[in-house]
Every structure is written in structure tokens, then in C-alpha cells.
Amino acid sequence: MSSSGRRDSLLWAAALFACSLALSQVACQPPRRSERLVVASAGKITSLDPAQASTFDALQLLSALGEPLYQLDHKGELEPRLASAPPQISDGGFTISIPLRRDVLFHDGTQFNAAAMAFSLRRFLSIGTLNYVVGGRIAAVETAGPYLLRLRLTRPSTSLEGLLSSINLTPVSPTAYAKHRDQFLNKQFIGTGPYRLTSFQTQQQRLEPFQQYWSTQASNAGIDFINLSNSTALFGALRSGEVDVLLSNSLDEDQRLALHRLAKQGKLREGEGPALEIGYITLLSNAPPLNQPLLRQALAYSLDRQLMVKRVSYGLRRPLRSLVPPNLQAEPLTPWPSYNPQRAKQLLKKAGYCGTQTLTLPFTFRSNVPADKLLALTWQAQVERDLSDCLTLKLNSVESTTVYRQLGEGAFQAVILEWRGAYPDPEAYLAPLLSCSKANGSVCEEGEAAISGSFWTADGLETSLRYSDELRGPDRLHQLREIERSAAGGAAYLPIWLVAPRAWAQRRLSKPEFDGSGHLMLQHLRELH
Known part of the structure; x- marks a missing residue:
């Protein structure tokens, strides 16, 4: 099959791969070969303008084109x-x-x-x-x-x-x-990278090696970057050989585990990039009942992160008790408390709950993010087991675009989100969640803390953030650590886990490699002879 025919097949698959029977039948077909490589990922790319691009796929593509x-x-x-x-x-x-x-x-x-x-x-x-x-x-x-x-x-x-x-x-x-x-x-995109863009559609983009590239030429004949919306379609396309390389974003957790096990068995090649994406819960701190610091602190103690990463990701994610990924810290810092249901109950009692009065907390998860629902169900069951006389979680499912649109309006008491800094530096994680240009006591009225849905700040926090950006070396790291300790005390954000990007390639290809910013280096993918 030609490369254009293969792309047409994949677009057809995006609409029709919902049936597992069809997948099992396709999986029996031999892998298809082409000089060009097909790389698949989840979602759609609506803009390749670097002044607008923000999605995982768009930034991944830009890293190859520019x-x-x-x-x-x-x-x-x-x-x-x-x-x-x-x-x-x-x-x-x-x-x-x-x-x-x-x-x-x-x-x-x-x-x-x-x-x-x-x-x-x-x-x-x-x-x-x-x-x-x-x-x-x-x-x-x-x-x-x-x-x-x-x-x-x-x-x-x-x-x-x-x-x-x-x-x-x-x-x-x-x-x-x-x-x-x-x-x-x-x-369109006209940049300086190892590839140039020769075709753009929402669900497929064609990349050709740029022959006048100033550095090392791409190791392959080109990339067909395919965007499928269905996790099952992505999984099946890699297994069938229709896809040469698959990125892990938005794959269901059980499918990630299956591909990880296949790689361990030598049936696929797996690459892992630096863990720069954090998952966390935002708590609404400027309205009852979570305007009480005791309640937010109690929730911080109620999270069994080890159980969550085991149940949700089968251990492929890592528990996290910091807003900054560990590989961006000179020394590991875990200012958020570990799981302690006894301490959570003490704080809830001190706030007037337990026994005759139970705190009912609405917890929102994004309906189109599979891991969100699993985390919500795990936390709900864990709370029912450990704190049923004090706390009840009421789960709400909302589509992600609605969550992002309403976040800054204070629409959610508690909601799970993720964040990946625009560049690998602690400031790129702390400032977007904590900076505040207008504060009223501990309430942020304007600034990133309000846009992020927590509305939490502390006296002197903004000054500390700005001061840290003037420092270098150990002095800067010390200041950033103090900022994190302050944020952990405020408990308006509850870090949950750390996610590393993964990619799986067919055995005939080289192992996928990632750069220091977590982008798959498409130009390094090559056929093994």
C-alpha cells in the first residue's frame, strides 16, 4: 500500500475502529512497509502558529518543524x-x-x-x-x-x-x-527545523526532510503525522502495523500498560521522556466551605497517592507531593503531606465535621480524560472506606473544554487538572498557579491564581516569586523551596502524580528518543538494517 493509501486507511480507522472485533481482525494482517514513517497521536491540530499553539500534538509537531x-x-x-x-x-x-x-x-x-x-x-x-x-x-x-x-x-x-x-x-x-x-x-508553518510542512489537514500532516537544514539531516524519508481521536483506534493501529510509532498522550491506561508489557517482551520498542507533566487537584479557596484552610489541609492528608497510581496507571505514573517535577529540583522536595487518614479526621473534626455532620464535596473530573474518572472513583472509594463519617465525595463529569472555560469563574469546588510548563524550569510551574497581581488578604482577585481556579494567595507570595526570578544558584533554589512550602500550607493545590511521555515503535525501527523538553525527536527515528 502506498503512503497516501495508508493515511487514507488511518483516517477511515479514526471513525470506524470503535469495534474491538474489527481490531482483532486487523491485528492479524502483516505490517505494512513504507520509506516514510507514520507517527500517530491523539486529538486534532487546529493551529501550527507558534503564537497560538498550546496542545501536546501541536507543540510536538512544531518541535520537528522549528x-x-x-x-x-x-x-x-x-x-x-x-x-x-x-x-x-x-x-x-x-x-x-x-x-x-x-x-x-x-x-x-x-x-x-x-x-x-x-x-x-x-x-x-x-x-x-x-x-x-x-x-x-x-x-x-x-x-x-x-x-x-x-x-x-x-x-x-x-x-x-x-x-x-x-x-x-x-x-x-x-x-x-x-x-x-x-x-x-x-x-502553514515556515520555520528552520529538520522538516518542512508540505500538507496540513486537521487529522494528518505531512513532513518532508528539509534538505538545506543547517544541522544533521533527518534519519528517515519523512513523517506522516496522524491524529486519531479514539484510544482504541490508536492502540489497534499500532498493533496492526498501520502505525509505525505511537505517542502515549490520551491513551487509556490499560492500553499503555499493554504496550509497555509488549515492549518488555521485545515485541515493540519503547522510549520514555523526562517526566514534566504534573496531575493535581485545584480547590476553590475563596468560597465556603473550602475557604476554611483546615478543610483544605484535611483533604491534603486524605489522598493515598500510592493507591491512585497503582489503580489508575498500574504504576506507570509516579506519586507526586510537589508542584515542581523532581528532575527540575536540585534536591527532592515533598512539602505536601503524605497519606494520613487519622490526621485528616482530626482536622475535619476541628472544622466541625464528623459524626452528626458530614462534609459533602463536589469533585469534578473531565469526562474525556480516562485517567480522571479512575482517579475520582479511587479517591471516592478510599474516602468512603477511611472517612465515611466525616467526608463524602460527590462526583461530577464535565467535558474538558467546559472545565477550562469555567475554571476562572470559580465554578468548581474541586477539580482535577494537569500542567506542563512552557519550558523546563520551576518558575514555569509555580508562577502560572501562584502569581497574583491583585490580592485581598488570602484571596487572589486578579492574576494566574484566579485564572487557575484556586483564587489562593498569601501575604508576600507574589513578592517572593518575583524575587526568586532575580536570584541564581542555591539562593534561587532556596527561595523556590520556601514558595512551595507556603503553597503546601495553603493547600489550594494538591499534587497527585507525575507523568512521563512515552512512545512505542515497531521492532524494525530505532528506539524512540525524547529531548529535554519532552518532545519526541522525530528526526532520530530510523529503520534498522
């Missing part, structure tokens, strides 16, 4: 990519100068230089839906020379150096985007 100024290696060290050397800090931390490579072309033949990078950064700051990650830290973007970019900052910022590794800041061709400097270009 590249940032720097990347983080597996040790968390900053490595130049489109930059030619480390950033140069001057003017008391208010100026960052970045020397650029001179041998880079965009996919349309335009030369990459300081003017092109400045165009892209200004565009992102102007129209980017994720421009909040910059946090108002960039006052001006200047071209100090043909290949020297200069950033003037509003305040010193050590985390900004990590931000320069974000794929959202990948440059775009000023020639191709001349008419889109103030509007999105969703279905």
Missing part, C-alpha cells in the same frame, strides 16, 4: 541551537545579548538573522495567546547587529533564559509571515 534559540539537555543545561553561544547578561541583569548562527535558512529560503528573530519575538509578544509566559519581562527586542539579538528587560530574570528554550518562541520566516505579523497563520 527550533528555539536554546534547548535543555537531559541534565537541564542550556545548549545553543539557533543561538551560537550562551546568552550574555549585562546592565545588572536588565540586558540579554544573544549571538545567532549565520548558517541557518528558513524553509522558504529566507536567511535567519537577528531581524528575523526580532520579528518573531515581537509578533509573539503582540498576538501570542501564550504571551503571558513572558510575564511582562521583555521591554524591548532589538537587533544590535546582523546576527546579534538584544533583549531589554523590565526586571532581571533568571528564568527568562529557560524561556528561550520554549518551542513557542521558535522563529518564523518574516517573508512568509509578512501579512500575518498581527494575525495567526494556522495551517
Whole structure:
């Protein structure tokens, strides 16, 4: 079958693979071979504009089509990519100068230089839906020379150096985007990466190796990136050989386990990336009953994370008692308490519950995220077993887009979510959940803490966040640890688990590899001979 025929087959499969009988029949067919590789993932890609892209699939694709100024290696060290050397800090931390490579072309033949990078950064700051990650830290973007970019900052910022590794800041061709400097270009992308985009549809994208790429050429003849909406379809397509490589996002947990076991048996090749996604529960802290800190703290003690990761992910996820992934910490920090139902009951009694009065807590999970429902059911059963005379969980199922839309309106007493920082740095996890521009006591009225649905803050917390961003080395790490301890005491967020990205490949292919930001390196996939 041709590669175009295989893609058509997969699109048909996206609609019809719901039947397990059909899957079992397809699984008997021999694997199909092609010089191009088919890589499958869940969901749809509606925009490939780096000023707008935010979904897992879109960022994964952008990481193959474009590249940032720097990347983080597996040790968390900053490595130049489109930059030619480390950033140069001057003017008391208010100026960052970045020397650029001179041998880079965009996919349309335009030369990459300081003017092109400045165009892209200004565009992102102007129209980017994720421009909040910059946090108002960039006052001006200047071209100090043909290949020297200069950033003037509003305040010193050590985390900004990590931000320069974000794929959202990948440059775009000023020639191709001349008419889109103030509007999105969703279905095209002209960058500098190892692949160029030759076809875009919502459920399939075609990538060809970029022959004028400045660094090592892709190890394969191209990628057909397929987006299927059904976990069973994804699982069956890999088993049947219709898919060469499968990413783990949005797969049902039992199917992840099945593929993990097949890899252990030598029937697939499995790769695992850095664990940068956290799962957590947000508690509404600005309205009764959870405006009582004692109740939030009691809930923090009621979580049996070991049981949750065992029941939900069969141990493939890891329990987490911090808002920052451990591999971004110099030393492990677990400021949130471990499971202690006796302590939870003591706090609930102190708050006036247990015995004659039971706290009924609405707990919302996203209906389209399989792990959410399993976690909700596990926590509900655990509470009924350990705290039935004090606490009852009432489960609510809501589609994820509705959750995100209503989160900042204070619509949910307790809701499970996940977060993956825009770049691998503690600040990219703490600031989006804790920063607050307008506070009234312990209630955040405006800022990221309000948008995130907790509305919690503490006296001096915002000042501490900003101060930490001016520090380096051990002083910065100490300040960040104190911020986390404060957040654990407030207990408006309850970290649950840590998720590492995985990918499975057919045996004839090389083992999937991930970069330091958790993106699958498509250009490293190759046929083994």
C-alpha cells in the first residue's frame, strides 16, 4: 500500500475502529512497509502558529518543524541551537545579548538573522495567546547587529533564559509571515527545523526532510503525522502495523500498560521522556466551605497517592507531593503531606465535621480524560472506606473544554487538572498557579491564581516569586523551596502524580528518543538494517 493509501486507511480507522472485533481482525494482517514513517497521536491540530499553539500534538509537531534559540539537555543545561553561544547578561541583569548562527535558512529560503528573530519575538509578544509566559519581562527586542539579538528587560530574570528554550518562541520566516505579523497563520508553518510542512489537514500532516537544514539531516524519508481521536483506534493501529510509532498522550491506561508489557517482551520498542507533566487537584479557596484552610489541609492528608497510581496507571505514573517535577529540583522536595487518614479526621473534626455532620464535596473530573474518572472513583472509594463519617465525595463529569472555560469563574469546588510548563524550569510551574497581581488578604482577585481556579494567595507570595526570578544558584533554589512550602500550607493545590511521555515503535525501527523538553525527536527515528 502506498503512503497516501495508508493515511487514507488511518483516517477511515479514526471513525470506524470503535469495534474491538474489527481490531482483532486487523491485528492479524502483516505490517505494512513504507520509506516514510507514520507517527500517530491523539486529538486534532487546529493551529501550527507558534503564537497560538498550546496542545501536546501541536507543540510536538512544531518541535520537528522549528527550533528555539536554546534547548535543555537531559541534565537541564542550556545548549545553543539557533543561538551560537550562551546568552550574555549585562546592565545588572536588565540586558540579554544573544549571538545567532549565520548558517541557518528558513524553509522558504529566507536567511535567519537577528531581524528575523526580532520579528518573531515581537509578533509573539503582540498576538501570542501564550504571551503571558513572558510575564511582562521583555521591554524591548532589538537587533544590535546582523546576527546579534538584544533583549531589554523590565526586571532581571533568571528564568527568562529557560524561556528561550520554549518551542513557542521558535522563529518564523518574516517573508512568509509578512501579512500575518498581527494575525495567526494556522495551517502553514515556515520555520528552520529538520522538516518542512508540505500538507496540513486537521487529522494528518505531512513532513518532508528539509534538505538545506543547517544541522544533521533527518534519519528517515519523512513523517506522516496522524491524529486519531479514539484510544482504541490508536492502540489497534499500532498493533496492526498501520502505525509505525505511537505517542502515549490520551491513551487509556490499560492500553499503555499493554504496550509497555509488549515492549518488555521485545515485541515493540519503547522510549520514555523526562517526566514534566504534573496531575493535581485545584480547590476553590475563596468560597465556603473550602475557604476554611483546615478543610483544605484535611483533604491534603486524605489522598493515598500510592493507591491512585497503582489503580489508575498500574504504576506507570509516579506519586507526586510537589508542584515542581523532581528532575527540575536540585534536591527532592515533598512539602505536601503524605497519606494520613487519622490526621485528616482530626482536622475535619476541628472544622466541625464528623459524626452528626458530614462534609459533602463536589469533585469534578473531565469526562474525556480516562485517567480522571479512575482517579475520582479511587479517591471516592478510599474516602468512603477511611472517612465515611466525616467526608463524602460527590462526583461530577464535565467535558474538558467546559472545565477550562469555567475554571476562572470559580465554578468548581474541586477539580482535577494537569500542567506542563512552557519550558523546563520551576518558575514555569509555580508562577502560572501562584502569581497574583491583585490580592485581598488570602484571596487572589486578579492574576494566574484566579485564572487557575484556586483564587489562593498569601501575604508576600507574589513578592517572593518575583524575587526568586532575580536570584541564581542555591539562593534561587532556596527561595523556590520556601514558595512551595507556603503553597503546601495553603493547600489550594494538591499534587497527585507525575507523568512521563512515552512512545512505542515497531521492532524494525530505532528506539524512540525524547529531548529535554519532552518532545519526541522525530528526526532520530530510523529503520534498522
